[in-house]
Every structure is written in C-alpha cells, then in structure tokens.
Amino acid sequence: MEPSYDREKVAAIHRHLHAHLPPEPALRVKAIESLLVEKGLVDPAALDAWIEAYTEEIGPKRGAMVVARSWVDAGFRARLLDDAAAAVAEMGFAGQASGHLKAVENTPARHNLVVCTLCSCYPFAILGMAPPWYKAAEYRARAVRDPRGVLAEFGVTLGPDVAVDVWDSTAELRYMVIPERPAGTEGLDEAALAALVTRNAMIGTDDLKGGA
Amino acid sequence: MSAPDPLAPLARRDGDPVFEEAWQAQALGMADCLVRAGAFSAGDWAAALGRAVRREEDTTRGYYRAVLAALETLLDAGGAVPAPEIDARRDAWARAYETTPHGDPVVLEETP
Known part of the structure; x- marks a missing residue:
C-alpha cells in the first residue's frame, strides 16, 4: 500500500516540530532550571549573574x-x-x-x-x-x-x-x-x-x- | 623557546571557547550555585563529575554532558529533584516547544 497523503503530512509536521525543539541537553537543563527555581533551590538572579560573569571571562x-x-x-x-x-x-x-x-x-x-x-x-x-x-x-x-x-x-x-x-x-x-x-x-x-x-x-x- | 605545536592534541584546543552552547554555561552555573547554597558539597560535586566524565567522550561537549549527568545524579540522590520529576518536566517543555507557534514565547502549561 502506498503511503497516504495524511501520513506524509504527519511526517512533515513532525519534522517541522522537531526543528523547533532545542537539543536534548538544553531541554533537560531547562527542565532542571525551572524545577530548581520553583523549589527555591536556585535564585534565578544569582544564576543569571553567574552566567554573565563567567561567559564574559572576567x-x-x-x-x-x-x-x-x-x-x-x-x-x-x-x-x-x-x-x-x-x-x-x-x-x-x-x-x-x-x-x-x-x-x-x-x-x-x-x-x-x-x-x-x-x-x-x-x-x-x-x-x-x-x-x-x-x-x-x-x-x-x-x-x-x-x-x-x-x-x-x-x-x-x-x-x-x-x-x-x-x-x-x-x-x-x-x-x-x-x-x-x-x-x-x-x-x-x-x-x-x-x-x-x-x-x-x-x-x-x-x-x-x-x-x- | 618554541611556539606551541599546532598539531599537538592539547595545545591545539587552547583557543577553544569555554562554552559552546548556552546550556553548558547554565548547567555549570546551576551546579556552582547549588554548591554555594549548600545543596551539596564541593567534594560530592567533584566526585560525581569525576565519575561522569569517565563515561563521556573527551570533548567539550562530552564534558558538559557529564556536568549535566552529575547534576541530575546529585539532585536525584539527595532527593532535591527526583529523576522522574526531571523527565516529566523535560517532556512538558518539549510539548510546550512543539505547540508554541514560531515567534511566540515558549511557556509551560499549568502543572498540577
């Protein structure tokens, strides 16, 4: 049986969506960060300051x-x-x-x-x-x-x-x-x-x- | 005094960026903030990272994957953030990315 138009379309949509998805480690980091902030274990302002300081390589x-x-x-x-x-x-x-x-x-x-x-x-x-x-x-x-x-x-x-x-x-x-x-x-x-x-x-x- | 050997495996990495992608800085930053906040000790962090780097390829990307793995391991082991909770939140973010129209800010659906 030939693949139906719908199946092609679904596959195309799937590819499109995956193009928008961040890479797996970025997704996991985002998950952890949002959980840590919610639980009060990490202060988002402190984390932002850390990243700014160390990516600037001061x-x-x-x-x-x-x-x-x-x-x-x-x-x-x-x-x-x-x-x-x-x-x-x-x-x-x-x-x-x-x-x-x-x-x-x-x-x-x-x-x-x-x-x-x-x-x-x-x-x-x-x-x-x-x-x-x-x-x-x-x-x-x-x-x-x-x-x-x-x-x-x-x-x-x-x-x-x-x-x-x-x-x-x-x-x-x-x-x-x-x-x-x-x-x-x-x-x-x-x-x-x-x-x-x-x-x-x-x-x-x-x-x-x-x-x- | 000779110049560094450009073909030498270590010296040729000398100019490499410290972070290749934003998530790498975020992962290391979270780990350091957690050490400072006392969520786990610097010694526990070093031990977990040491175990994780041995399981990864010897590249910058592999190193930061190890950072992420060590972070997840310590959060799970200490009970601060159990692994299933991280997996579920990862899936929630993936759904949010997949269903948010391009150009709109990606926000999480309400979590119970």
Whole structure:
C-alpha cells in the first residue's frame, strides 16, 4: 500500500516540530532550571549573574592582578604564598571558590603545573573558567605521567636542571601558579604587568617567555 | 623557546571557547550555585563529575554532558529533584516547544 497523503503530512509536521525543539541537553537543563527555581533551590538572579560573569571571562584578569601585585610587592607575595585566600581577599576578590586557594611560585629551579586528575577543579573565581584542554582526559592523565611533554606541547621547554612540580587540584584545595616575572619588565607598573599574565601562565602551561 | 605545536592534541584546543552552547554555561552555573547554597558539597560535586566524565567522550561537549549527568545524579540522590520529576518536566517543555507557534514565547502549561 502506498503511503497516504495524511501520513506524509504527519511526517512533515513532525519534522517541522522537531526543528523547533532545542537539543536534548538544553531541554533537560531547562527542565532542571525551572524545577530548581520553583523549589527555591536556585535564585534565578544569582544564576543569571553567574552566567554573565563567567561567559564574559572576567576571571583571568583577577588572577593576573594578583600575580602582578606579587611581582612588585614582596610583602604581598609572602602573604600570598602563606595564605592565598587571605591575600586575594586583600585585593577585594574574596568570596566563593577562592577560600581554598593555594599559590605556588615558579623559580629558576622549579616550574609548577596544575591539573585536576579527578575532573576539573580549578580556582575559577580568580582564573575564570578552565580552558577546554584542562578538562580533557588526555591532559588529566599526561600532566602527571609526562609533564615535560605537556609543557613542550605548549611551548614551554625546561632545562634538565629545572624541577617540575605537578599539583593536583581538588574541590577542597585549588592551585594557581605564580609565574616568574619576565625579564625586561622593570619599568612597567602593576597594571601593565598584569596585562602580560596569561591564564595558561597561572596553570603552568606558559612561562611568559614568548613561547605560548 | 618554541611556539606551541599546532598539531599537538592539547595545545591545539587552547583557543577553544569555554562554552559552546548556552546550556553548558547554565548547567555549570546551576551546579556552582547549588554548591554555594549548600545543596551539596564541593567534594560530592567533584566526585560525581569525576565519575561522569569517565563515561563521556573527551570533548567539550562530552564534558558538559557529564556536568549535566552529575547534576541530575546529585539532585536525584539527595532527593532535591527526583529523576522522574526531571523527565516529566523535560517532556512538558518539549510539548510546550512543539505547540508554541514560531515567534511566540515558549511557556509551560499549568502543572498540577
């Protein structure tokens, strides 16, 4: 039997309707969001503010300002290394997700690299959202197994005399790297220095020497 | 100092956007807001996300599917939003999208 006109029509309507349907994960997110708001578990204004803040990627600028301050103010640097959460709060960046922050400093003899081997723990209140590669299984595995290989991939080549420390961020303790101040920046003020600090430098995959 | 290797699997993802679609930011934002509100702990979130990412493909899209799965798992496990409730609401939104004329705002029908 040939398909009837109606069956064709129904199929066409079906295709049309499905074209309007958001993708499955978007539909589920919408469902969850509407339920959470109804139950009072999520404040829609807070969620909107979160999305606006993190899609604008304001985060890394805060971290860069922290690093620049540590380059020009030895007292601040000491406090940052001793208690990063308190030092960051000094700069007005107190608050959620920076409470369990640990700063580790690069030196001529030691390079630091941060990973979250479990999932994607990251001090996003200070550094903004983690880059996609930070969340990749490949990075989570290789950063521990072959940190020098990962660093080389990002253009950071270390001499054999430079040790590499790999820090595993968790939900309770998140790390940020204080990179070395680039040579030839003696005349720059704090704001100009902050502009030199990249997100990757604060993860450890950039040494601010022009490679990455 | 050498430039990053453009063919290297990690470095070539360096410029990728953090979010590819709006739902990805919404899912992660909800999870973080729930941690801040104390609905579940940061440790529970990390553990659930860690389990979920191992089941997904190693892409940005896979990562955010894992975020969504971890969120649903914790909401269901804690009793805050049982899974059947999410499924039913998803179907309600799908019906709303299918029956709303193009250009009109999509609103949910009254739920009992």
